[in-house]
Amino acid sequence: MSEPLDALLIGRNIRDLRTRQGMTLEALAVAIERAPSQVSALENGKRAPRVIQLQQIATALGVSLDALLTPEPLSDRSSKELEIERAQRNGMYASLGLPEMKLSKGLSEGVLDTILGLQKEVERLHLLKAATPEEARRANSALRQEMREVNNYYADLEAQAKELHALIGHTTGPLSERLTAELANKLGFTLHYVSDLPASTRSVTDTKNGRIFLPVRREGREGRDPRTALLQALSAHVLKFSEPTNYEEYLNQRVQSNYLAGALLIPESSAVPFLTQAKEQRELSVEDLRDMFAVGYEVAAHRFSNLATVHLDIPVHFLKVHESGTLAKAYENDKVAFPTDVFGAVEGQIVCRNWSARRVFSIDDRFTPYHQYTDKPSGTYWCTSRIQSSPQGDFSISVGTPFASVKWFRGRDTNIRHRSECPDSSCCREAPAELTAKWDEGVRPVPKINSSLLAALPRNGILGVDQREILEFLEAHEPTN
Structure with a gap:
């Protein structure tokens, strides 16, 4: 895609060429059959020039169109x-x-x-x-809109993953830990597993000495894949990220590194035939994708949302919801209506109690996938959900699709169905009138203090990491010759 015309720079160039030739503003206006005020607006960069106007101006000034569009270096x-x-x-x-x-x-x-x-x-x-939560939410909303427009599929990152796979000779199937370590080696890094990794980090890359520090693996932590943190660190290196200066850059970098890491763990060339065959058999399942590529459920759900629309022609939505009902991550291109704040952001909002993402927490069986139909104001949706534990609590990971596409999925025969009227407050947030009347004057809850309210701004830049701790860590691990 060509770069947009810089109206201010081109306008200044027009003015410089005109004055050098001794032509008045009025004379140029007559030559191109425009009012002097219109020419003045073009020269001042207040009006974006059209190509046909630029051709007329170039002819009037006796220069080529290229000369008009590529000015000499400015003083x-x-x-x-x-x-x-x-x-x-x-x-x-x-x-x-x-x-x-x-x-x-x-x-x-x-x-x-x-x-x-x-x-x-x-x-x-x-x-x-x-640099406030409001600015972050605005950036999140803009990023989610971009993801929706491209169906959460980034061809350039898929191509990058393919090149990295070729670098280590990986052609199909799961990416082993051995090959992941080999990729790090091919990119010029050695791996170092330490017990004193700074608490505010998932990994630390020492580009000076070509080393990546990762935490010593602790067995038994559900959802922790030792490959993921390493691949995210390698992705940031491959994509040549510099330290972000605002939330928009930070969020874009995070999405790109996560995407590339997912594309490395679940190669497009292997996943698409696998999913296509499952669709033909009407047996699409996030669990099968997880098992086929030996990844965590969240990685599989994310990756499914990358490939479902572009390759399978299936619109989808994805949610990660904390056990408290708080929405942590979300994506949709199927017109499902997520709860939003006044800025249009969904992160931090409370999900309807009747959605699959909340209902799954009431199910004792955590080994069997939970499937549910939900009648929502925007239509009927089918969703599959699973619970994933973490040090921050339990989260539900959900993938859903409109009723018209559920025929391709395993679990479509569920008889579980609920109705949601959210964002109507009477659906699940507003207490029934009889309970309100009975308890209105008889309850005084003490809320938990949200620590983020007391420290809205990160103290150490956009990333919020402890820079001193990281530098002291690198100093302590500096190699000796």
Whole structure:
């Protein structure tokens, strides 16, 4: 895809070419049969130029279209002026309520440097102020919209996974721990399992000495796959991530590294034929995908959501819900309505008690998949759910699809069915009138204090990791020659 035209840069180039030729604004306007005010708007970058207009301007100025679109390198002063103009066009400057500043030739270089310095400091303070849960939720909402538009499938990351598989000669089936370690070695890293890994990290990569530190494996932790943390660390290296400067970058990096790790664990070339055959037999099952590739249920559910729509033509939704009912992760392209806050974010919202993701917690049998139909305001959906334990508590992992697509799945014959009217508060959040009348004046609960309310901002940047602890850790493990 070609880059969009930079209206401000092209406008400045038009003005420079015109003045160098001694042509007035009015003369150029006459030559292209436009009003002088329209030409002025183009030169000031306030109107995006159309290609046909650029061709007319190039002809009037006696230059090629390429010369108009690829200006000569700007002088140091012009670069500063352009940066100041750009800053005045963004929403942050508008929110300050300041008038637009005209940049005249009489302004000295020192004044321009001062203006730029002030602008950068305002931007820094704005980012600091914006580093809140609200900003994170907005970034999450935007990312979820992007994932929906591409059906949660990223072809470039699939191609990257294929190249990495080729690097170690992996062609089909599960990716073994041996091959995972070999991939790290091929990428220039040695692995070191330690008992003192900083508590705020899942792994630490020492790029200076080509070493990756991972926690000593503790048996018996359900859902902990020793390959996952290593593959995520390798993915961040392969994708050349730098330290994120805002939540949007952080979330995008996390999604990309998780996606690439999942694509390495469950190769597209093996998974698609496996799922296609299961669909033909009307036996699609997340459990089978998990068992086929020897991964955790959450990894299998995530990977199924990557491949289901693009390769199987099945719209899906995915949820990870804490035992408290709080939604931790979600994705959908099947128009199911997740609970949202005023920013449109779903993370942290409470899922309806009648959804499969909540009902599964009441089932004693944790070995058998739980299947349920739910009649929702947006239609009837079928869902399969499982519970996964972690140090943070129990979570349900759910994959669902609209009623029209359930014919392809094992478990479609369940007779469990519930109705949800959420977000209508009378569905499961509002107490019945008789209970409210009886207990309205007779109850005084003491809520748990949510620690995030007391520390909304991470103290150590976007990642929230303890930088000093990490550097002291690396210093303690510095190799001696």
